[in-house]
Amino acid sequence: MRKILFMIHDLSVGGAEKVLVNLVNNMDHEKFDVTVLALFDEGVNRQFLNKSVKYQYVFKRTIPGNSHLMKLVSPRKLYSRVVSEGYDIVVSYLEGPTARIVGGCPDGETKVVSWIHFKMHTQNEIAWSFRSYQEALECYNRADIMVFVSEEARQSFLNVCPVKCKTTVLYNTNESQKIMQQAMETVDNIKFEKEFFYWCGVGKIVPNKGFDRMIKIQKKLLAEGYQTKLLILGTGNQRTELEKWCKENGIFDTVQFLGYQTNPYKYVSKCDLFVCASHEEGFSTAATEALIVGTPVCTVEVSGMKEMLGNNEYGLITENNEEALYQGIKALLDQPELLQHYKEQAIIRGKTFSTKNTVHAVESMLEAL
Template identity: 30%
Template structure:
């Protein structure tokens, strides 16, 4: 009998985000007879915790909900978490000796780019090291070319789109570095999306006489919800009746909520906050809009395609691949003006979107759950 490979996977938490969702979907479809996995979280928190298979050993540095505010009463706990995590980052031997009990891993896996240094600074010299890149790092603040080149310290770099693959190929200095780059589309569960979409909508009423645009994602600047609200206001002022629904939570939630109030659009725009199941909202909305400033490979578009939605998306990494070069949805300039023109087009010329829907019905997606899981598993087995 083959000995199971021992793998350490690191991620911040399992809150509602694309990378977190993708990781848990991957773990749920991984053959448990091949691997022994420790999943180490910085914070034991998030909606996806309950979905982690019970054969995976979940460890954590801190427990409790993420603190996204700076209220006086929250500062001591927030500070202690940061100090503890920074201590373990600076002295990784403490982490590996105490929390991980001197376990010898075959593979150490950074499930997001933010865990780069934690894995590369591991005291385990013999382990193979992998990173999963979910964002176009050329668009992420703090990531110069020199910073991005540090990822070549990994044995394998998993990238999720052509644009990210090109970024790393352009920065690779030799054939050895180029061979480290592996493009694998994210594993996503079509059956789960379709099943969950049939459940009832809660805390929102759709008006069949007024078009509703929906956008789903973690509420922080990357997602461009500020741009979306500004465009919503402008279109209303021009007489285009419509509603806007934003589903998600995050550290920018209060800021976006305040912007909504300042713009005076409380009657037409709603911030739903976090919901366990966003798919019924997808299903009932008229248009899905991606307003992101940058992405890696926006998995939310896979969900919108699966639910046959009419799509408008800013031109960020992964969008052309996901929307088949614009045959499945309207790709607009990555700007407030682009978002405005896309939404106005949807309201003035809805027939255009019928053509996208027709093509979507006969479209065969080049990415499947089974293929993605197999491709990642092959990488693990070959290391």
């Protein structure tokens, strides 16, 4: 049995944290002895870890400026202080401090994996949690393999940081059967009225996710006479600001902020359209989940979307700006047959991201090490 450590900053509401829980829960625990180590014991996703997965943490609460504080200690010393046991494989499941820590692994027999979830464009982006770009390059080269969530993320990284270690692309794990089951649950707090077109977005309510774009588009659609309602599922530090904007612009009654939902699928599956308005993504978990439940997807072009949706084959991709996204959504409103086409295509594409396929790909990679 291979002893594996997955290391992550915390288990908060983010997509990477969620798909890590999905992955470790569904691995073959007769083949893999799995431990998840969080630097900080925080996050709603802790509760979803199976009992067969060991859980450890370093600090009870998040320490402000922790990434800067960790730079005061070398990667090797950090590793020796954070990792108390021996493992066959150690995995940094997210870029940031954990990538620096596993880069300090002193045991040549322990295999090291660094997992990248975001598209990086500059040396500064790659080096933000390291003392320098050179240290980042050295730590990433300590890895036996680097894993990227999309081909775009891999190519972007390698253009800036040409590591010598092996690299691969593995898609995120979604619990597809569970998602489908939860999608069938009833919704009590919203009455989906037939005369309205419901569209939604899911994620942290932070500037990068582009929810401000979505509420502005909602205002434009209403001004043009479309009967639309927007659902926003998630929580974050921008929520109060966006709610205030909706009230000041007279659209608060048509935008519903639903907060963090342990089951967002029952809402997404009942919407006419899922929208991703993000400025940046790695490989959107929320968009993948929308496909699994059969909801059409309209997205701005971010990393991974062309791999997910093809050349507008399985969903509609627009340029990454508010006006282009607005025109894309309006085109789907004006062409019900096109919307129906993408609904049918979503169901087909969603089957690609089955739990079995994605977990098997990860297990095969780990076994090959």
